[in-house]
Amino acid sequence: MGLRSAKRKMLDGQPAIGAPVSLGAPIAAELLSRMGFDFILVDNQHGAWDDASSMLAFRSICLGTATPMVRVQSNDYYAIGRMLDRGALGIVVPMVNTVDDARRAAFAVRYPPQGGRSWGPFGTGFLGDDYGAWVDEEVFLAVQIETIQAAEHAQEILSVDGVDGCWIGPADLARSMGIDLTTADGKKAHEAAIQGVLDVCRSVGKVPGIAAGDGFRQRIAQGFLFVTTANDSGFIAEAADRALKSVRT
DSSP states (O other): OGGGOHHHHHHTTOOEEEEEEOSSOHHHHHHHHHTTOSEEEEETTTSSOOHHHHHHHHHHHTTTTOEEEEEOSSSOHHHHHHHHHTTOSEEEESOOOSHHHHHHHHHHHSOTTTSOOOSOOTTOGGGOTTHHHHHHHHOEEEEEEOSHHHHHTHHHHHTSTTOOEEEEOHHHHHHHHTOOTTSHHHHHHHHHHHHHHHHHHHHHTOBOEEEOGGGHHHHHHHTOSEEEOOOHHHHHHHHHHHHHHHHHO
16 A cells, blocks of 8 residues: 555655545545545545445545545544544544644554554455554544634644644634635635644644645645545536536527
8 A cells, every 4th residue: 555655645745635525425436536636535524424335435445546535523532443444544533623632533543552543444455464564654644723723732733643744624714713714814814824734734744734625736835735625526516517508608
């Protein structure tokens, strides 16, 4: 898996571009992986996935170029372990607001002595018989920085051993800041908070990430390395809209 690892690409200073998938369709994850994305993020928090369909998605993703990753429902030891045991090689944990939150996530992701993950990877056979020998090195843990509390404590959060990087949630961050992004002042404050987290990542040697949507080129130019585009439903809607307009105009 090392040769196809999005994590290794990011550690080499190259941006990894990923697509979230939320529709609960493993074939959609496969199609996007075969398009050349570096990682596909199965969204268990805001998507229509369960344990079985997530496991099928991880396997389907590996038919293309991408590393299978997942955003878990919550910062829960068992939720994280269940996704890892089914073949996820990247974990994104939502709403990490404190050092204790970050430590809990890191503890759940890796086996002892680095963490406290329980042994039982029943669904990882497709990753190779030597899975246990390399997974702690290859797995990628990103904590979500999506509140002003998290942004203000990013230095402590991202300094936690076992946390590989972050994934900024710009929409939730703006809401938690109570700002209006349609105003110049609101945009300025929002960008300052995002830049602050990026600066922290650089200072502590962690991978900076962000949910960029259509603005992924700008975020890559800014220095973000773990970057997501639109999701599967967005790609479908955009293509359908384009097709209809080409017929009706």
